[in-house]
Amino acid sequence: MTLSSRIDLAYSHTALTTRDRGRLTELISEWQLVSDLSFADLILWVPRRKDYQSWPEGHIAIAHIRPTTAPTVFAHDVIGKELSWGENGRIDQTLSTGLIIRDAEPEMLGDILIKEETVPVHFEGQTIAVISRHRNAVAMRSASPLEINYREIAHKVFRMIAEGTFPIQDSIYQAEYAPRVGDGLVRLDAAGSVTYASPNARSAISRLGWDSEFEGAQLGAIFDSLQRNQSTPSEENWATVLSGKTLRRADFDNGNGIVDLLVIPLIEAGERIGSIVLVHDVTELRRRDRALVSKDATIREIHHRVKNNLQTVSALLRLQSRRVEDPIASAALAEAVRRVASIAIVHETLSTSSAESVLFDEVYDRIVHNAIELSPRPITPVKIGDFGILDSQVATPLALVVTELIHNSLEHGLADGGDTVRVEVSRSETTYTIRVIDNGVGLPDDFDWHKSSNLGLQIVRTLTENELKGTISLSRIDDETVALIIFKI
Numbered sequence: 001m002t003l004s005s006r007i008d009l010a011y012s013h014t015a016l017t018t019r020d021r022g023r024l025t026e027l028i029s030e031w032q033l034v035s036d037l038s039f040a041d042l043i044l045w046v047p048r049r050k051d052y053q054s055w056p057e058g059h060i061a062i063a064h065i066r067p068t069t070a071p072t073v074f075a076h077d078v079i080g081k082e083l084s085w086g087e088n089g090r091i092d093q094t095l096s097t098g099l100i101i102r103d104a105e106p107e108m109l110g111d112i113l114i115k116e117e118t119v120p121v122h123f124e125g126q127t128i129a130v131i132s133r134h135r136n137a138v139a140m141r142s143a144s145p146l147e148i149n150y151r152e153i154a155h156k157v158f159r160m161i162a163e164g165t166f167p168i169q170d171s172i173y174q175a176e177y178a179p180r181v182g183d184g185l186v187r188l189d190a191a192g193s194v195t196y197a198s199p200n201a202r203s204a205i206s207r208l209g210w211d212s213e214f215e216g217a218q219l220g221a222i223f224d225s226l227q228r229n230q231s232t233p234s235e236e237n238w239a240t241v242l243s244g245k246t247l248r249r250a251d252f253d254n255g256n257g258i259v260d261l262l263v264i265p266l267i268e269a270g271e272r273i274g275s276i277v278l279v280h281d282v283t284e285l286r287r288r289d290r291a292l293v294s295k296d297a298t299i300r301e302i303h304h305r306v307k308n309n310l311q312t313v314s315a316l317l318r319l320q321s322r323r324v325e326d327p328i329a330s331a332a333l334a335e336a337v338r339r340v341a342s343i344a345i346v347h348e349t350l351s352t353s354s355a356e357s358v359l360f361d362e363v364y365d366r367i368v369h370n371a372i373e374l375s376p377r378p379i380t381p382v383k384i385g386d387f388g389i390l391d392s393q394v395a396t397p398l399a400l401v402v403t404e405l406i407h408n409s410l411e412h413g414l415a416d417g418g419d420t421v422r423v424e425v426s427r428s429e430t431t432y433t434i435r436v437i438d439n440g441v442g443l444p445d446d447f448d449w450h451k452s453s454n455l456g457l458q459i460v461r462t463l464t465e466n467e468l469k470g471t472i473s474l475s476r477i478d479d480e481t482v483a484l485i486i487f488k489i
């Protein structure tokens, strides 16, 4: 059973409303923060009962999160686990009283000594669920300033959950790659002054250029001063962003480095009591992103220019073909125009995509469009199958090969009689098979593939063998002329 169907099944034993479930979903998407701050596994228990008024028969676990700051205490999966009423007094009591239960005696779970605490989840005047938190009691004894601070903050956030003020509405923590506790944490008092900064937060802010004390300083003032060193004025007033009054997420970039900041206010009994600011040094991450974006843009620009140059070449050839008097020479130049145009199509398609590969079906559609335009018999080939995505190295020769074959079918095959051209494509794990088929007159009797001095099939053969490392054959099968190309991917 998938996780979501297990959760749905678990919910089916409860009397929670859709709004309650929505609230719990919000909580579950934000509670990594509290798990990390309290170095604890968290389990969310919802009461098992038939309707809101009825006495719960027990509880069922609908979610579990492990801390990223400490080892988990549960190796196994607890979602779906059921407890009868009376089996766990703390969870029962927290559900019925709506009170946090702390300072319980540690108990053995397997061979680890575990301390369990329970926190009610309050929503719209009700206790709708209970969080049990479990942490290794032995590991807790050696408390560093970091651990003490994290745990104090965790207690405040748990109180917010019990009072129904966490997660904060319209929360943004969930946003992708939001900073985490382990990335760096600064704790602020209600006035916005730093009371604690974790080692990672210190390194991140030092890198931006701060070399003085953290404790006691206004975090907003620190960032404003770091910003002022820069020539471009910022639109953001960092004193406001980092006051801790509202939930905020912002990138700070002063040339020395870039940090991703997440400000979470702490509230108790309706009063703002301080805030935490998660600080993630994203300098390398953002620079890499930018480098990638610009490399991408460069490649696209190059394809765009190649396309433009090819179009110029094609225009020049067209001009020349009109000027030469000899009809054979003129036709030859016209063919060259068509060939150059096919290559230009590949580059044009590459210039609009970000990858070094193209959806060849797009290229194909445009090649066909061109072929029909120039053809004495404007018949649209029927396509069976899809080309899919192809590397640009394959796309250019293949575009030429397909152009020539379609052109031959239209020009020679259907010259007297016949009315269809079919392009069949199939792709296996390793091999591409392409057939260009027409129901026209067929190859001339004296046709010799190797002696043919005409350029079209020469190009087809050279490109298929040398560039695509494949094979080409021409044959008459029933009433159809079939050009068959096979190459490996």
Ligand SMILES: Nc1ncnc2c1ncn2[C@@H]1O[C@H](COP(=O)(O)OP(=O)(O)O)[C@@H](O)[C@H]1O
Residues within 6 Å of the ligand: 404, 408, 409, 411, 412, 413, 414, 438, 440, 441, 442, 443, 444, 447, 452, 454, 455, 456, 457, 458, 481
């Ligand atoms: N689908 C086809 N049906 C009939 N004849 C074909 C077909 N494809 C190629 N041929 C024959 O092969 C010859 C060589 O083709 P190609 O090398 O493309 O040169 P060109 O198209 O310039 O004549 C053509 O002149 C034609 O006689």
Ligand SMILES: [Mg+2]
Residues within 6 Å of the ligand: 404, 407, 408, 456, 457
């Ligand atoms: Mg030809």
